[in-house]
Amino acid sequence: MxxxxxxxxxxxxxxxxxxxxxxxxxxxxxxxxxxxxxxxxSTLLRVIAGLEQPDTGTVVISGTDATRLSPQRxxxxxxxxxxxxxxxxxxxxxxxxxxxxxKRPKDEIRRRVGELLELVxxxxxxxxYPAQLSGGQRQRMALARALAxxxxxxxxxxxxxxxxxxxxxxxxxxxxxxxxEVHVTTVFVTHDQEEAIEVADTIVVLAGGEVxxxxxxxxxxxxxxxxxxxxxxxxxxxxxxxxxxxxxxxxSTTPEPGTTPAVIDRVVRLGFEVRIEMRLRxxxxxxxxxxxxxxIVESLQLxxxxxxHVRPSPAARSLAVT
Amino acid sequence: MALSSTSTGSGLxxxxxxxxxxxxxxxTMLGLGTALIYLSLIVLIPLAAVVWKxxxxxxxxxxxxxxxxxxxxxxxxxxxxxxxxxxxxxxxGTVIAWVLVRDRFPGKAVVDSLIDLPFALPTxxxxxxxxxxxxxxxxLGVNLAYTRAGVLVALLFVTLPFVVRTVxxxxxxLDRDMEQAAASLGAAPWTVFRRIIxxxxxxxxxxxxxLAFTRSIAEFGSTVLISGNLPFxxxxxxxxxxxxxxxxxxxxxxxxxxxxxxxxxAVLFALDLIQRWGARRG
Numbered sequence: 001m002x003x004x005x006x007x008x009x010x011x012x013x014x015x016x017x018x019x020x021x022x023x024x025x026x027x028x029x030x031x032x033x034x035x036x037x038x039x040x041x042s043t044l045l046r047v048i049a050g051l052e053q054p055d056t057g058t059v060v061i062s063g064t065d066a067t068r069l070s071p072q073r074x075x076x077x078x079x080x081x082x083x084x085x086x087x088x089x090x091x092x093x094x095x096x097x098x099x100x101x102x103k104r105p106k107d108e109i110r111r112r113v114g115e116l117l118e119l120v121x122x123x124x125x126x127x128x129y130p131a132q133l134s135g136g137q138r139q140r141m142a143l144a145r146a147l148a149x150x151x152x153x154x155x156x157x158x159x160x161x162x163x164x165x166x167x168x169x170x171x172x173x174x175x176x177x178x179x180x181e182v183h184v185t186t187v188f189v190t191h192d193q194e195e196a197i198e199v200a201d202t203i204v205v206l207a208g209g210e211v212x213x214x215x216x217x218x219x220x221x222x223x224x225x226x227x228x229x230x231x232x233x234x235x236x237x238x239x240x241x242x243x244x245x246x247x248x249x250x251x252s253t254t255p256e257p258g259t260t261p262a263v264i265d266r267v268v269r270l271g272f273e274v275r276i277e278m279r280l281r282x283x284x285x286x287x288x289x290x291x292x293x294x295x296i297v298e299s300l301q302l303x304x305x306x307x308x309h310v311r312p313s314p315a316a317r318s319l320a321v322t
Numbered sequence: 323m324a325l326s327s328t329s330t331g332s333g334l335x336x337x338x339x340x341x342x343x344x345x346x347x348x349x350t351m352l353g354l355g356t357a358l359i360y361l362s363l364i365v366l367i368p369l370a371a372v373v374w375k376x377x378x379x380x381x382x383x384x385x386x387x388x389x390x391x392x393x394x395x396x397x398x399x400x401x402x403x404x405x406x407x408x409x410x411x412x413x414x415g416t417v418i419a420w421v422l423v424r425d426r427f428p429g430k431a432v433v434d435s436l437i438d439l440p441f442a443l444p445t446x447x448x449x450x451x452x453x454x455x456x457x458x459x460x461x462l463g464v465n466l467a468y469t470r471a472g473v474l475v476a477l478l479f480v481t482l483p484f485v486v487r488t489v490x491x492x493x494x495x496l497d498r499d500m501e502q503a504a505a506s507l508g509a510a511p512w513t514v515f516r517r518i519i520x521x522x523x524x525x526x527x528x529x530x531x532x533l534a535f536t537r538s539i540a541e542f543g544s545t546v547l548i549s550g551n552l553p554f555x556x557x558x559x560x561x562x563x564x565x566x567x568x569x570x571x572x573x574x575x576x577x578x579x580x581x582x583x584x585x586x587x588a589v590l591f592a593l594d595l596i597q598r599w600g601a602r603r604g
Contacts, residue, residue, distance in 0.1 A: 051502050071505045078506040084499035088521040097517075098507035142503075149507055 001060075002027035002185035003153055008047055008057035010040075017043045018054070019209040025153075025187055025202070027062070030179045032200035033189045036232070040209040041189045045155050048187065049078045062152045077146030077184075081158040083138040085130035091117070091141050092126040098149035116144040119178070136167040147182065156188035160195070172199050193233050197221065205229050227319050237288045239280065239310060241321055248316030249290040251276070251308045253300055259309035262288065267302055269294070276302060278310070369583060376576035387577035392553040396562035397581055399470070403558070404538035407477040411534045415485025416527055422486070423493040437487070440480045445543030452476050453547045468550035473558060476544040481537050485530035492526040525600040532593040536586040 003025040010018040018040045025031045033041040046052040048059055050071035058067045066074050086094050095116055099109045117123045120140040130138055139159060146154060159175070160168040176199050179186055190196050196203050197217040205212040205220060213225040224230035227243050237246045240260055252259065261281040268275040274297045280286045290310065292302075302308065312318050377384045387393065421427075422434055440448065452475060456466040466472035496519065504514045542560035549556035551565070559578055566575035 049506055051506070071502065072508050072510060074506070075508075076506055078503060080499045080503060082497070082499060084497060084503040086500055086504070086518060087497075097504065097509075101508045101513060145503075145507065 001025070002029065002062065003048060003187065004058075004060040005044070005048065006058045006060070008044065008054045008059070010043060010047060010052065010054045017209050018047070021057070021206070021209070021211055023204055023211060023214070025185060027185045028183050029202055030176070030186045030200050031188075031202040031204060032196035033187060033204050033206055034193060034196040034232075035191065035206035035212075037191055039207040041191075041206045042157050044206065045157050045187060045189050048153070049076050049155050050074050051078070075149065075152050077149065077151035077154040079139070079142050079146050079154070079156040079159050081161045083130070083135070083142045083162075085133075085138050085142060087130045089129075090126065091122060091128050091130070091133070094130070094141055095144045095148050097145060102149070112148060113144075116148055119147075119181075120144045134167075135163050136171055139163065139171065143178075147184070151184065154184045154186040156186070158189050158191070161190075168195075175199055197233075205232065207232070222317055224317075224319065227321060230319055235291070237290070238286060238321055239288055239312060240282070242312060242318040243321055244312045244316055244318045246275075246289050246291040248313050248318075249288075249292075249310050250313045251290060251292065251296065251300060251302070251310055253308065255309050256311065259311040262308055262310050264302060264304050264306050264308060266304055267297065269297075276308070278308065280310075281307070372576050372579050372583065376573060376580040379573060383573065384577050384580070387571075387574040388581055390574065392557065393559075393562060393566075393574065393578050395554045396557045396559045397578065399473070399557070400539050400559040400582070401585065403470070403474055403477055404535050407474060407481055407538045408531045408535035410478060411481055411485045412527060412531045415482070415530055415534075416489050416523065419486045419489035419493055423490060437483050440482050445480055445541065446546070448479055448544040449476060449547040452479065452544065456548065467548055468552060468556055470556055472548040473545050473556055476548050477538045477541055480541055480544045481534035484534040484537065485527060488526045488530035488533070489523055492523055496522055525597055528596055529593055532589050536589055539582055539585060 001024055003023070005021060005023040005025075008018050008021040009016070021040070021044060023044070033044060035041045043052060047054050048061070050066065050069060050073075054067070058065060060066065061074060061076070071078075086097065089097070092113055095113045096109050099112060104112075113126070114123065117126055120143055122137060122140055122144065125133065125137065125141075130141065133141065139162075143156075143159075156175075160171050163171065172195055175188075188199070200217060202214065203217055203220050204214045207228060213220050213229045215223070220229060221233050224233060227236075230236055230243055235246050236243045237249070238244070239249065250259075255261070262278040263281060264276060264278045265287075266275075266277040268277065272294060274292050274294055276290045276292060276297075278288055278290070280288055288310070296302075300308070376387070388397070418437070422430065422437075443451075452472070453467065455462060456464050456472060456475060458465055458467050460466075466475060500518050500522075501514050504518045505511075509517065540560055541558065542564065545558050546561055546564075549558065549561070551557045551561050553562075557565075559582055563575045563578050566572070566578070
């Protein structure tokens with residue numbers, strides 16, 4: 001096991017931030033800690049790194065109890081949301097820092113830093129200072145710096161949070177590829193469910209300081225443990241007292257077993273997919289929406305003011321609204 | 323501005339693209355002019371007058387005025403003491419700034435505002451206080467009156483705020499994540515300080531030290547009482563200059579003043595060079 005977190009409790013003053021949190025991270029995996037802000041995910045990551053001390057509980061990294069070890073002795077690589085670049089050092093010196101601390105021979109340092117800068121596509125920038133780099137380049141430098149010391153685990157705290165949407169998307173895909181090359185046990189924190197689903201092979205959903213669910217991206221998306229996880233992982237709508245994904249709704253023009261009548265309010269065309277916004281005529285007058293293809297809209301001739309009959313598709317996973 | 327000047331230009335003479343010239347805004351010109359005239363009146367002309375006065379009777383006369391035994395001794399004392407004071411400030415000012423930013427203790431706000439006291443207090447009052455504390459009737463039993471140690475204490479008192487107040491804001495702004503990143507890369511606390519914190523503070527430390535030094539070489543009020551102004555022993559340059567004026571030796575006074583001026587300017591230029599060097603590195 002790469003990381004074993006057992007029974008962690010942590011409070012800041014009177015506010016509990018982590019409550020009896022236990023997480024297993026398989027070695028070589030890429031795990032996302034996903035949750036709303038204030039859910040405790042960054043604190044958990046910092047506890048693993050030794051940047052915060054837990055009130056109770058243990059952290060075991062690669063079979064060694066690290067709970068009482070200082071950050072400098074844990075051999076973890078940590079990447080911060082705001083890069084934490086050493087701004088008085090060149091890119092080369094930033095990446096070389098951990099190796100210089102370990103008093104590696106100069107030749108080895110030069111070779112290793114060269115390899116890492118190539119890996120993160122910064123080899124032409126080795127003489128620059130962080131202030132002369134873009135946000136995405138700084139974060140790649142921070143990643144190379146963390147990888148330089150060959151850490152047991154790599155921890156990334158909202159690594160792409162400070163970058164604009166386009167760069168964020170590029171770096172996500174790039175992180176996934178990098179992990180496939182380097183295979184270091186990696187945990188990253190994000191509040192973006194799309195990012196977690198796209199990049200991670202395991203997702204740990206944390207909210208209110210507790211682990212809500214752990215599983216592969218499609219497990220947590222398709223079989224959410226509770227309505228909270230279901231809502232957090234993707235869009236939901238409510239039909240007949242059930243939470244359903246809007247793409248798991250069947251529409252027909254005539255009543256069928258189990259359907260609920262509804263009046264269409266709006267038909268929003270978003271390219272290939274179409275959003276049908278409607279009001280349920282089951283006595284509740286609830287608003288609901290369905291995500292369908294253009295083909296369905298045309299074959300059923302769906303228009304505002306028309307009536308449709310809706311039900312969750314038989315294969316759909318739905319949860320009772322609590 | 324450049325844009326508007328090209329558009330009027332092309333309106334008059336359509337055809338070849340005219341070179342875009344950066345024309346100064348009238349407001350900028352006015353501001354620059356005012357600043358220059360003010361600086362000239364307040365700083366440059368008086369300084370030039372001092373230099374002119376001291377060298378007006380030839381370099382030989384200037385040199386003789388500077389190297390009279392009491393002038394030379396006062397310059398040596400002033401510059402030597404100022405170097406010591408600047409170095410003590412460098413260390414202690416940084417330590418105080420560190421404590422004020424990084425530590426929590428009761429009364430911190432009071433201590434923080436006390437730092438500015440030497441700025442706010444008339445220096446002659448400071449001199450009086452020091453004489454009462456460390457004079458011949460010292461309630462502490464420490465008599466520094468008429469000693470070089472007394473001069474040092476007075477200079478330390480008036481220059482205390484410089485390093486503290488230059489280092490403090492930099493330390494406040496310093497990214498704590500950098501320190502944590504260094505620690506997680508395996509750096510021990512002392513290494514983090516030496517390799518991460520210190521290089522980022524150094525420009526502020528140097529500039530505070532230089533300011534303390536230049537202030538120290540010009541100090542008069544705080545030293546005049548406690549030093550006793552003994553020539554060859556405790557008389558600092560500023561007091562020596564005052565004495566020359568009283569003895570109607572305006573040229574001698576101007577000559578010593580010029581030396582102080584040159585030393586101060588040299589330090590400020592060196593400081594500027596260091597800061598440019600620091601800025602280049604981002």
